[in-house]
Amino acid sequence: MLKEFRSFIARGNVLDLAVGVIIGASFGTITKSLTDDLIMPVIGAIFGGFDFSSYFIRLGDVPANYTGSLSNYAALKAAGVPLFGYGEFITVVINFVILAFMVFLLVRFVNRAIAVVEKEKAEGTAAPAPDPEDIKLLREIRDALVNRPAA
Template structure:
């Protein structure tokens, strides 16, 4: 069973998938930071300086003894207040759209590169390879020899003895 597991793990597809998941997780973190730290503040500034995560609806009561702000989504959520956080959802949707667009650009670039490589490969097989200089020279010599007039045949005369 251990040998089968080693064979399974050693397959290229499984390793590629593992690398893809790890890179995807790291890329997701980068995209989340891009959304939360760069894009959303700019959008907030454009639309009057608000933070999308501050848009929510309380669905239940605030626990007694809660001393935080009633407009702080994170603090209310940590206190166990049921919330309908549509602002946080908007942030996640924007994060997804950015990630999907970046993946689209990557796939588009790879497809164009593969198409270019296929085109070059097809053109390369259609054209004959350039001949070596020696072959061209030998062909010219042969053609020149064919075009020369044939020398007169030497006649052998019998001699008397």
């Protein structure tokens, strides 16, 4: 069983998947920063608030011992207040759309690069064009002169 597991791990697909997961996690972090730090503040400014992810509707009572702000989504959530956090959901959806679009562009680029390489490979393996008649004639003349007995 250990040998089978070792051969499974050594296959290229598993290693490619591991690299993809690691790069994907980093890519997700970059996308989250792009969304949270650049895009959402602009959208929030357009729609009247600078922290779009803090838009919510309180669905229950605030505990009596709560001393924080009633407009702080994270603090209310940590205190156990039931919240309908539509702003956070919208942020996550926008984050997903941006990530999906970036992956689409990456896959599109890779597919085009592969197509170019395959086209060049196909053109490189094509049979050479036959020699024109004048080249054949010149070769025959050359060969005749080379094989002519010396005078």
